Amino acid sequence: xxxxxxxxxxxxxxxxxxxxxxxxxxxxxxxxxxxxxxxxxxxxxxxxxxxxxxxxxxxxxxxxxxxxxxxxxxxxxxxxxxxxxxxxxxxxxxxxxxxxxxxxxxxxxxxxxxxxxxxxxxxxxxxxxxxxxxxxxxxxxxxxxxxxx
Numbered sequence: 564x565x566x567x568x569x570x571x572x573x574x575x576x577x578x579x580x581x582x583x584x585x586x587x588x589x590x591x592x593x594x595x596x597x598x599x600x601x602x603x604x605x606x607x608x609x610x611x612x613x614x615x616x617x618x619x620x621x622x623x624x625x626x627x628x629x630x631x632x633x634x635x636x637x638x639x640x641x642x643x644x645x646x647x648x649x650x651x652x653x654x655x656x657x658x659x660x661x662x663x664x665x666x667x668x669x670x671x672x673x674x675x676x677x678x679x680x681x682x683x684x685x686x687x688x689x690x691x692x693x694x695x696x697x698x699x700x701x702x703x704x705x706x707x708x709x710x711x712x
Contacts, residue, residue, distance in 0.1 A: 573650055575623035576643045584608075585616050589625060592639040599628075599635045 579585050584606055591602060603613040617637065620626045624643040629636050 569646075572624065572643060573647060576625065576647045579619050579623040579625055580644075580647075582616065582619075584613075585620055588616065588620060588637075589639060589644075592626060592637060596636050596638040599637060602637055 603610055624640055626637050627640050
């Protein structure tokens with residue numbers, strides 16, 4: 564059972580990850596820490612709007628901000644994502660087991676159907692030649708309407 568504090572953390576992480584801009588920020592920060600201005604530049608939005616995204620990420624614990632003089636730098640904090648991955652892994656085990664059972668069932672169904680198929684009807688004798696004969700060329704139809712200029 565997930566405790567209410569843990570549940571609130573998971574909710575905040577998944578809410579933060581639900582936005583493509585925030586996922587892109589996390590991906591960028593996975594490579595190195597950057598200033599807020601450097602992070603905002605490729606997203607084509609106002610700095611005020613971008614700061615709202617950073618606040619959501621920070622509230623979820625996914626990033627940390629440090630200030631050196633007038634420059635605010637952001638850095639990835641991976642711990643909340645690791646906790647979310649642990650939570651998801653329980654359901655991955657559940658679905659993997661169910662999908663494996665489904666695959667076994669479908670394989671069994673396919674085998675049963677294959678064995679119960681009626682024999683194919685007798686066909687005309689086939690040529691022993693390995694080559695194929697090209698189909699005759701189709702004749703062209705009547706010309707279509709022409710454009711008047």
